[in-house]
Amino acid sequence: MNPFFKHSIVILCAAASLLAGASALAADGQLKLPNFDLLADKASESVSITLDPALLGLATRFLDPAKPEDAAAKEAIQGIKGIYVRSFKFEEDFAYPKADVEMVRKQLSAPGWQQLMQVRSSKEQQRVDIYILVEQERANGLAIIASQPREFTIVNIVGSVDMRKLHELEGQFGIPKLDLEEKKQ
Amino acid sequence: MKASEAWSPDELLTRASAGEPAAFASLVRRYQRTVFSIALRMLGDRHRAEDLAQEVFLQLYRSLEGIGSDAHLAFWLRKVAVNRAIDRIRQETRYENEPLTEAASVVEETGDADPLLQRRMAELVSQLPPAARAVVVLRYQEDLDPVDIASTLDMPINTVKSHLKRSLTSLRARVLGTAIVDDIQPSMSEPSR
Amino acid sequence: MNKDFEQQLRDALRPVDPEEGFEQRVMARVASEPMRSRAKLTRWAAGLALAASMAGVAILGAHQWQERREQEGLEARRQLLEALRVTGEKLDVAYQAVNRPSPPPDDESGA
Numbered sequence: 001m002n003p004f005f006k007h008s009i010v011i012l013c014a015a016a017s018l019l020a021g022a023s024a025l026a027a028d029g030q031l032k033l034p035n036f037d038l039l040a041d042k043a044s045e046s047v048s049i050t051l052d053p054a055l056l057g058l059a060t061r062f063l064d065p066a067k068p069e070d071a072a073a074k075e076a077i078q079g080i081k082g083i084y085v086r087s088f089k090f091e092e093d094f095a096y097p098k099a100d101v102e103m104v105r106k107q108l109s110a111p112g113w114q115q116l117m118q119v120r121s122s123k124e125q126q127r128v129d130i131y132i133l134v135e136q137e138r139a140n141g142l143a144i145i146a147s148q149p150r151e152f153t154i155v156n157i158v159g160s161v162d163m164r165k166l167h168e169l170e171g172q173f174g175i176p177k178l179d180l181e182e183k184k185q
Numbered sequence: 186m187k188a189s190e191a192w193s194p195d196e197l198l199t200r201a202s203a204g205e206p207a208a209f210a211s212l213v214r215r216y217q218r219t220v221f222s223i224a225l226r227m228l229g230d231r232h233r234a235e236d237l238a239q240e241v242f243l244q245l246y247r248s249l250e251g252i253g254s255d256a257h258l259a260f261w262l263r264k265v266a267v268n269r270a271i272d273r274i275r276q277e278t279r280y281e282n283e284p285l286t287e288a289a290s291v292v293e294e295t296g297d298a299d300p301l302l303q304r305r306m307a308e309l310v311s312q313l314p315p316a317a318r319a320v321v322v323l324r325y326q327e328d329l330d331p332v333d334i335a336s337t338l339d340m341p342i343n344t345v346k347s348h349l350k351r352s353l354t355s356l357r358a359r360v361l362g363t364a365i366v367d368d369i370q371p372s373m374s375e376p377s378r
Numbered sequence: 379m380n381k382d383f384e385q386q387l388r389d390a391l392r393p394v395d396p397e398e399g400f401e402q403r404v405m406a407r408v409a410s411e412p413m414r415s416r417a418k419l420t421r422w423a424a425g426l427a428l429a430a431s432m433a434g435v436a437i438l439g440a441h442q443w444q445e446r447r448e449q450e451g452l453e454a455r456r457q458l459l460e461a462l463r464v465t466g467e468k469l470d471v472a473y474q475a476v477n478r479p480s481p482p483p484d485d486e487s488g489a
Contacts (some may be wrong), residue, residue: 036461051454054247059454061250070455078380083461119475128471146413155465168467204444206405213401221400222393222404234402235396247450297402324393325384357383 029133029141029158031107034100035106036086042095049085056082086154093149101152105129105145113143116163125149132161139163193253202249213242219327220266225272226322229311235299240299241266262338263327267319269378276316302360309356316340320348321356 051059058078063070077083088096100177108131110117121129126148133141142163144155192200193209194215200208220241224234244265248320252258310321319338323329331349335342 002488031424037477039424047460047464049464051457051461054403056458057251058247058451061457062451066486069459073459076462077458083458083465085461085464087393087464091208119472126471127467130447130469130472144465144468145469153464153468155468157465166465204447206443209408210401210405213404217400217404218393218395221396222391225394226391231397235400238400239404239407239469243407246408247381257386302386303390310387310391321387322391325387326393328388353383353387 028112028135029106029156030084031143031145031154031156033084033086033156034103035153036100037090039088039096042090043088044091045087045089047085047087049083051083053081056080075082076162076165078165079162080157081159082157084154084156084158088153089150090152091150095150096152098147100144101147101154104143104154108143108145113141132163194258196250198252198255198258202252209246212258213243216240216262219259219308220262223263226307226310226326227267227271227315227318229330233264235271237269238266241269259297260337263323263329267323268289268336271315271319274318306356308359309359313352313355315350317352320345321352355370 003072011166036046036048038046057170060077063074064076075180089153090096107113112133112135113131114134116132117128117130121127128144128146128148131141131143133138133143140159142155142157142161144153146153175178192211192243197208197211197215201212217238221234221238224237224241225231226262228234228237241262245258248261310318311364313321316338320334320340322335323337324331329337331345334340335345338345
């Protein structure tokens with residue numbers, strides 16, 4: 001990957017973090033997700049999570065500050081108003097309706113949404129797109145769309161997203177420890 | 186008399202938050218008319234209104250700990266009911282050409298008032314755009330003043346007043362079948378409850 | 379005249395009651411609501427035994443009520459951690475791409 005792009009990612013992450021204001025605006029960053037209920041029956045693995053503000057508040061009350069994982073989670077979700085995840089894995093290639101994934105991607109061309117990062121791997125036929133919603137100079141949403149022949153994942157986070165705090169979940173939740181500063185050339 | 190009927194409104198809330206089902210049931214009884222009516226006037230259909238009203242109380246059940254007083258509860262219920270209804274309407278985007286709705290036919294007899302006129306007015310309210318409809322319902326059904334309406338809908342107060350003025354003018358013209366020639370100035374003072 | 383019209387509007391919009399039994403239907407839904415709104419976690423199916431939906435009046439003992447609220451809270455926490463795990467997994471793909479060593483530039487000097 002071009003070193004310049006690496007630098008760009010660092011700058012963009014920093015910019016996105018700076019944009020995350022203290023007070024989140026209304027949850028306009030919520031995407032309209034297709035109904036994947038029938039798809040879950042075909043999938044070998046599926047994750048379908050809908051945490052609206054009420055459920056998120058409830059979850060937060062049950063986070064144990066004594067546990068590092070819980071403490072990190074609590075820090076990462078400050079300002080977030082909703083988290084929506086749809087993730088499916090299949091036994092066969094393209095068993096999922098690509099049109100549904102494209103329908104979600106299309107919503108990200110609406111005003112305010114900006115593409116933060118685009119990763120393509122021709123070898124694995126993998127595609128990951130990361131978008132943030134910028135409103136009145138604040139980041140009010142995050143969307144990740146990741147697809148491969150046998151799986152796809154849509155993540156939509158609504159509210160004041162702090163990419164730096166998400167990045168600081170290093171070591172937790174499968175995010176590897178990474179010191180981007182050392183990688184600068 | 187049920188024990189729950191002897192509790193004050195704030196005590197009901199405290200007990201419901203602490204996990205007493207009888208207290209929560211009392212809260213539902215206390216506010217079901219308000220929540221259902223808002224849903225009905227906004228959605229124009231009894232079944233959808235009941236469904237939405239049930240969802241509002243389910244959300245209340247999840248959110249009890251965040252509500253500090255009976256006054257806050259009333260505000261919260263109106264806010265959630267009307268905003269959920271607006272979201273529902275916008276998703277469906279059918280409001281512009283709604284035919285005669287059930288909401289229009291549900292009019293409580295009020296003595297000397299003309300039931301046909303009331304029915305017509307309720308029908309016309311149900312045909313207003315969502316935001317204007319919400320303002321009119323909160324003003325004339327819930328008797329909220331414009332400041333409270335603005336707070337409930339997260340709307341600037343001037344926008345509230347503008348909706349009221351335009352809606353009243355439009356409603357009056359359509360009810361009376363006259364061209365819009367006069368401006369109706371809605372009363373902005375405290376309503377008599 | 380204006381006040382008359384506004385009063386007519388108030389009369390037309392008088393609150394109305396829902397169908398009889400509304401309270402019972404709400405309580406029945408509340409009793410079954412955790413099962414319906416819980417996210418499907420096929421990998422981490424918690425197998426919580428929550429109270430089933432009951433016909434008619436669903437009044438639970440305070441203890442059961444508290445217990446269910448605690449179960450709902452723990453379930454919501456599990457969902458949150460899972461959501462963050464999935465988010466992190468996909469961000470990881472992007473971070474790895476950023477930190478993959480760059481291929482050496484082509485040597486076009488002809489030397």
